Amino acid sequence: xxxxxxxxxxxxxxxxxxxxxxxxxxxxxxxxxxxxxxxxxxxxxxxxxxxxxxxxxxxxxxxxxxxxxxxxxxxxxxxxxxxxxxxxxxxxxxxxxxxxxxxxxxxxxxxxxxxxxxxxxxxxxxxxxxxxxxx
Numbered sequence: 515x516x517x518x519x520x521x522x523x524x525x526x527x528x529x530x531x532x533x534x535x536x537x538x539x540x541x542x543x544x545x546x547x548x549x550x551x552x553x554x555x556x557x558x559x560x561x562x563x564x565x566x567x568x569x570x571x572x573x574x575x576x577x578x579x580x581x582x583x584x585x586x587x588x589x590x591x592x593x594x595x596x597x598x599x600x601x602x603x604x605x606x607x608x609x610x611x612x613x614x615x616x617x618x619x620x621x622x623x624x625x626x627x628x629x630x631x632x633x634x635x636x637x638x639x640x641x642x643x644x645x646x647x648x649x
Contacts, residue, residue: 518647520585522567527579527615530568539647549646563642570610570631578614578622585610587643590633608634608643 518539525532535551556564571580585608592605610632612624626632643649 518587518643518649520643520646522583522585524579524581524583527581530571535646537646539649541648547648551646557645560642560645563636563638566634566636566639567608567610570629570634571612573629573631574612574614574624577616578624579616580612581615581621582613583610584612585643587640587647587649588633590635592635605635606640608639610634 518537521536521538523534523536524530525534531553533553535556537547537549537551539547541547567583567585571583574580588607588609589604590607592603609626611626612629612632614622614624616622624632
């Protein structure tokens with residue numbers, strides 16, 4: 515069961531320099547905690563991972579621009595193709611669900627099933643998620 519999530523809101527879709535990041539996670543005390551950060555509150559050592567998230571968002575089909583993102587820790591197959599006679603290995607990854615808007619005011623949800631780049635397997639992205647959700 516996944517007890518943590520990061521939500522990122524972009525007040526001006528397409529402007530990736532300004533955002534609000536909200537973390538929701540279960541603390542060691544068993545209670546749900548919520549922390550909020552702005553782009554200025556992200557530690558310098560965590561900015562490369564945030565840039566990886568933004569790079570995935572830039573890949574959205576025009577005219578869609580991300581307005582809100584939900585990031586969750588997931589597990590994906592780490593080796594492909596799967597061998598019939600051997601074990602398969604899983605790796606941690608970050609899965610993004612993205613709400614995007616267009617100029618006409620339309621809204622649409624995009625998932626990793628539609629955009630493979632919304633599954634981020636980099637160790638830095640996983641470390642970013644764990645850093646902010648205190649895992």
